[in-house]
Amino acid sequence: MRIDAPKCLLSAGLATMLASAAIAAAELPQTPAERAKLYAEAVAQAQQRYAESVRAQPLLKPQPRPCDLSLVATMPSQDTQWSWSGACKNGAAQGAGIADVYFDGKHKWRYVGAMSAGERSGAGEMLSASGYRVKGEYANDELNGQAYVVDVDWQTVGTITYVDGTREGPAWYASGDGSGSQGRYRDGTQVDGVRYSSEGEVETIGK
Numbered sequence: 001m002r003i004d005a006p007k008c009l010l011s012a013g014l015a016t017m018l019a020s021a022a023i024a025a026a027e028l029p030q031t032p033a034e035r036a037k038l039y040a041e042a043v044a045q046a047q048q049r050y051a052e053s054v055r056a057q058p059l060l061k062p063q064p065r066p067c068d069l070s071l072v073a074t075m076p077s078q079d080t081q082w083s084w085s086g087a088c089k090n091g092a093a094q095g096a097g098i099a100d101v102y103f104d105g106k107h108k109w110r111y112v113g114a115m116s117a118g119e120r121s122g123a124g125e126m127l128s129a130s131g132y133r134v135k136g137e138y139a140n141d142e143l144n145g146q147a148y149v150v151d152v153d154w155q156t157v158g159t160i161t162y163v164d165g166t167r168e169g170p171a172w173y174a175s176g177d178g179s180g181s182q183g184r185y186r187d188g189t190q191v192d193g194v195r196y197s198s199e200g201e202v203e204t205i206g207k
Contacts, residue, residue: 032178032198039176042157046133046150050110053127059107060085060100067093068118070141071111072101079104084115092118113138128152136162149173161185 029035062081067088072080086097093099093115101109109132113124120138127133136147142165150157158173167185174180175198183193183205192206 028172028180028182032200035174035180036176036178038174039157042150043131046131050127050129057098062102069093070119
């Protein structure tokens, strides 16, 4: 079953986002207070972005026979349900659309973007009511390229470069406790740059 999203959303909102997923560069604040403030503001903005998305397209009810989504294949909940507003091809989500994912009857995630054979592919954005947000480019259901990430579990916000879902290349992040990091990653590990503690101490990496 297909639930059509409003044409105004697909043309003005989703189409615009799919046209460009460029993430604006930003510098890591230099003091713990500024880094903590940046994180708090990012969470508030992510919550606002989620609310705007839901106003434009109310949450889609779980479908009894939704298109396949790789996004939900490895999720831990035994009662995971979802819906997809776009097209299905060979039983899998295809093209542009919106996916709403529910855990145990409660809405958990919203994905706005493109799918290919049920996998996130191209420009996309993950959102949650709690303030989680990831905006970037996907390939084979993994982040590839530069992404803007607000992670409320780890209490971090930053711009991170990924290759197949692993940190690879330049990145920075600021944490809610005032700590932060800026530098370059290889295979998910920071290999150069600096780390800042919540007390303002500076650690140089790779030298």
